[in-house]
Amino acid sequence: MRMQLMRYVYLAVCTMLVQFIVFKYFYPFPNFMQDSYNYLRSAAEQVDANMWPVGYAKLILFVGVFTHADTVLVFVQYCLYHICALYFFFTVLELTIVRRWTRRIIFALLFLNPAILYLSNYITSDVYFIGISLVWMAQLFRLVYQPSRWLLAAHLFVLLLAYTVRYHALIYPIVSMTVIVFCAFSVRLKIASGLLMVSMIGSFMLYTTAANQRVTGTRQFSAFSGWQMASNAVYAYAHMPRRPVLDVPEQFTGVHARVTHYLDSLQQVPASQRPDGKPIMAFYLWDAWSPLQPVPGAVNIADNSACLREMAAVAPLYNDYGKYLISQYPVAYFRYYLLPNFFQYAYPPAENLAVYNDNRDTVWPIAQAWFNYPSNKVYTRSDLRELQLFELYPALMLVVILFFIAGWIAYYRVGGPSFADIKFRSALRIGTFYWIVHYGFSVLASPVVLRYQLLNMVLGAVFGVMLWEVCREGKRHQSLVL
Known part of the structure; x- marks a missing residue:
């Protein structure tokens, strides 16, 4: 089994390098949008508060300690995503018996997704946040069937990290605390972890509020x-x-x-x-x-x-x-x-996602200064026709949702909860609960766009594939009983 997992590690590394090298040949410069320049300015001025959380700006600043080469920054965030996705991938394989083709489909969804590759070339927090979220989700699965204090402590750290990167993480403590309540921890440890979570996030909010007052002159969290x-x-x-x-x-x-x-x-x-x-x-x-x-x-x-x-x-x-x-x-x-x-x-x-550099051939002064460009001009070796692929992704998101819902229905029709592995049942409930909470929060909070939905698209597709795999196993089980 260990040799099989190592093959996936080698395959992930090889596909990552090949995709990155080919992609950067056609796109020598990163992709910029309005958000990008705000993050770059936050990094350049080393501020601790801005319109968005500054966690991603701190990543830019950290990479900038070693080099301001844009290709290195893009590679780092692409590599971080792959590390996080591997952790999620191996966690999913532990949930139930997964056949070869199902494993390959899940691998492709995580590591051969064109949207992830193109999003990694953006100077934004999106792919960084997706990677952190995959680790956060995988830790929730493991906390149910493999509870340990070290894992719980790591989970709280990842939760705080996500909170510093994207405001969508506001719902993460709700999901985490709900899951921890049902974990095999003592009541004392559950209460302690809840208080620690509240104190960590509360301290971050107080610090950010004070930083906002210093930076913008107005005392507020966001x-x-x-x-x-x-x-x-x-x-x-x-x-x-x-x-x-x-x-x-x-x-x-x-x-x-x-x-x-x-x-x-x-x-x-x-x-x-x-x-x-x-x-x-x-x-x-x-x-x-x-x-x-x-x-x-x-x-x-x-x-x-x-x-x-x-x-x-x-x-x-x-x-x-x-x-x-x-x-x-x-x-x-x-x-x-x-x-x-x-x-x-x-x-x-x-x-x-469907355009490059907001359809411009120049970048703003902050990008030119940070990345040491000789001029404000950028270019690609691509004719950009492949970006039309992302116009199909909205329809793909709808298909994934229907596929996931249909899988749920089929899962109950074959009596899945009665024979499916308890680890899979728990993970399915966690993933579904997260999706419901995220749906409500996203609709209430801000206009929904594709790059905010890529994590949910991946989760829905992964669980949809696994649900149909379990249903197939359930039908075989029923035929043996009859």
């Missing part, structure tokens, strides 16, 4: 959450067929006047040409001409510390304004934002 709340609310408000005159409280008069003036100007724009059209995107949060921007049309906020300080200053007000709009029009908010985003979760737009 300026991003206030802006996201306002952006979501304004999106729903903008798509109401009729908007009655709203007598807003005095503190909202300024921002509401800008919003209504902007929305009135959109009345002359055909629905198909509206900048805030479908699919749902964070237009009102990031577009330079959004009425929420303190200085509409200003230098792009992701590379402008002055603009970010202004955004942070109004974030508490925007948080209250967003909640106020939702409270005034809850039905419209459900109809024009929550419901479309609910379906968008199952069919997420490809967004940045």
Whole structure:
């Protein structure tokens, strides 16, 4: 068995190197989006707080201690993903008896996925967060059937690490604590781990709040959450067929006047040409001409510390304004934002994955400075036609969801819980619980896009394949009994 596992390690290393070398020939430069420049500026200025968590910026800074070569940074995050995916892969193989072809399919999903390769070339936290999340999920599986204090301590560390990289990790403590409650630990250890988890995350939040005050001048844990709340609310408000005159409280008069003036100007724009059209995107949060921007049309906020300080200053007000709009029009908010985003979760737009460098041939000054480029020009040796592949991924996500649900139904129809390995049953419940919680959080929190869904796509496909494998075994078991 050990020799078989080592073969997979060698195969993963070889496929990683081949894919990386071929890919970097066609894409000598990394892929940049608006988020990328914010992370690079956070690393360059060594700040401990920003619009997003700074965990990924710290990874950039760590690699920068040794070299500022962009290829090294891309390789490091691609390599980190492979290490994490191998841990997840070997954990999954321990859950139940997995046949050769099933193992190969799972391996391909984890290590030969084009989306992971292309996402690894982005200067963003996405693939780093996916890798951490795979380890976090695998540790949850192991805690149920292989509980140990060392594993629990490692899990708490990984949980905190995920929390520093992406705000989507806000749901991870809920899932972790629920699983730990059912693990074979003493009540005292469960309580202690819960208190330690709360204290770790609480300390991080307090530290980040204080850092935000030093960096932006406003004391808050995240300026991003206030802006996201306002952006979501304004999106729903903008798509109401009729908007009655709203007598807003005095503190909202300024921002509401800008919003209504902007929305009135959109009345002359055909629905198909509206900048805030479908699919749902964070237009009102990031577009330079959004009425929420303190200085509409200003230098792009992701590379402008002055603009970010202004955004942070109004974030508490925007948080209250967003909640106020939702409270005034809850039905419209459900109809024009929550419901479309609910379906968008199952069919997420490809967004940045389907383009290279935001369709530009230049990068911003912070990228040129950090990576020591001789000029701001970037290029590829590819004609970019292969990026059309990612336009198929939204449909693939829908197929994965239906495949997973169908597997669940078939699993119960053959009486899977009565004969399946207890390790698999526990992992399936954990994975399903995570997906349900993540679904609700994602729909409520922000517009769903493909790169946020790749982890769930992988999990759904892996468990879907394993469910059908168990169902096949169940039918064989039933035929032997008869």
